[in-house]
Amino acid sequence: MFKSIAAATFLSAALSVGLSGAALAQDNQTLRVGMSGGYFPFTFVKQDVLQGFEVDVMNAVGEETGFDIAFETMSFSGLVGALDAGRIDTIANQITITPEREAKFTFTQPYVYDGAQVVVRDGNDEIAGVEDLRGRTVAVNLGSNFEQLLREQPFAEEIEIKTYEANIAQDTALGRVDAFVMDRVSSAQLIQESPLPLALAGKPFSEIRNALPFRNDEAGIALRDKIDAALTTLRENGTLAEISQKWFGTDITSPE
Known part of the structure; x- marks a missing residue:
């Protein structure tokens, strides 16, 4: 992905x-x-x-x-x-x-027990969690459950959700989208291993059982x-x- x-x-x-x-x-x-x-x-x-x-x-x-x-x-x-x-x-x-x-x-x-996590470009202080995704463009992987989790938020109509088969992390780092959502474990590992300037935004907002x-x-x-x-x-x-x-x-x- x-x-x-x-x-x-x-x-x-x-x-x-x-x-x-x-x-x-x-x-x-x-x-x-x-x-x-x-x-x-x-x-x-x-x-x-x-x-x-x-x-x-x-x-x-x-x-x-x-x-x-x-x-x-x-x-x-x-x-x-x-x-x-x-x-x-x-x-x-x-x-x-x-x-x-x-x-x-x-x-x-x-x-596996995990949580849905918002990830942003490092230095983006305007998004500190899922509540700050109002009016933002947010990427999720095509076929994943994260689109549904975002649509369950009370302010879902204010979020522009883009489904990707491309590199959502890269597009977030380049500013093509404001944030992406995936599981917290993968997000933390990606940030640790990747040279892309990314950061976790707040705490997980939904429990995930795989x-x-x-x-x-x-x-x-x-x-x-x-x-x-x-x-x-x-x-x-x-x-x-x-x-x-x-x-x-x-x-x-x-x-x-």
């Missing part, structure tokens, strides 16, 4: 057509996991290697369940459609649980249950916390 990533290296070989995606995952012991490969530090490419928090979590799930994990990268805005069409079995890309998504998919337990979605059919629910049981084990034995500490220096996998 911060830059365009060539996905060909990480696309797994196509599986035979005609069976449901969830059934394929169970019959072949392969779990096809969709992600963008462009959302640092959750899923990104460095030196031609797909890596990040989400990659480590899913590999740990694979070790716990015995599934082979096949990562398939594509644009973030196409992930939900790919899941719905059965081209992948789940999405590991900071997918927020929302009522709209729960009506369509079945989710595992949350494995989980793994599956198709809401018999096979999808059965697959969800297996992955959910693995997440429970990884939480109890400290693996989730360990992976979080590796990437963030703190535990974002617990609500505490």
